[in-house]
Amino acid sequence: MEPILSACLVACHCGDEIDLALRCIQNADLAVSVFLSDNTPEEMTADRLKWAFPGLRVLPQRRNAGPSRAHNAVLPYLTSRYHLLMDPSTAFDPSLLRRMVVYMEAHPNIAILSPRFYYAEGEEVFFPRRRLTVRHLLGSSLGDLGGMFRRWKQEYVFSGKTTDMPLPVECAPLTFMMIRTDVFRTLQGLDPGFPKFQADADLCRRVLDGRFGSIVFHPDMAVSYHPPAENIIFPNRTHHFSSVLRYFMKWGITW
Secondary structure (H helix, E strand, O other): OOOOEEEEEEEOOOOOHHHHHHHHHHHOOOOEEEEEEEOOOOOOHHHHHHHHOOOOEEEEOOOOOOHHHHHHOOHHHOOOOEEEEEOOOEEOOOOHHHHHHHHHHHOOOEEEEEEEEEEOOOOEEOOOOOOOOHHHHHHHHHHHHOHHHHHHHHHHHOOOOOOOOOEEEOOOOOOEEEEEHHHHHHOOOOOOOOOOOOHHHHHHHHHHHOOOOEEEEEEEEEEEEOOOOOOOOOOHHHHHHHHHHHHHHHHOOOO
């Protein structure tokens, strides 16, 4: 019988952090079908991990076309009820995956469940939780100036909110999200037009606009995040700008 949960990680110039991520899945108190989409087949990372973690299914990609296409490579093989899209730079408690599955089982109206994020030092990481708008873009870029920019940034990432209760949101980061497999399959995964940035914002927009279910942020479920150095294949500023532009062209510009 296939596990109720599957998970996919994308390998792209990864360091030792991916070993920790896979070890967290291995130590979880829930069986998981684990896929590794290898965006750098010229490296030996996937071969090493396949030997170190028996049962890991490697999906080699012909070239590095970005996380979206790499995550979508798993679609033909999914037989689970829930699917985890997970960054190799994340780690979590062994009980987390079961808790997330149990919560989604108890709330069939939820399409995507998103946890809270912390850096290794304990500081909270704030990801976008609302739809991208012009003011949110300005707040995200200029929030350090204070005033209205800081308010817009807090509104965008919920950094001004203090909550210990699950609440509906409009966006969940691709860094670590659990989605119903049938929803992910129906939407044909991530839009490959967003190779790195805004793929999660676009997916969440399609989930909500298609009425597939709600997106819930659960602050009592925590994930540790160890961000890597800037990716040499996708320079952040250039690709972030082009992804934002594509998002606004697809969904329209709102203030």
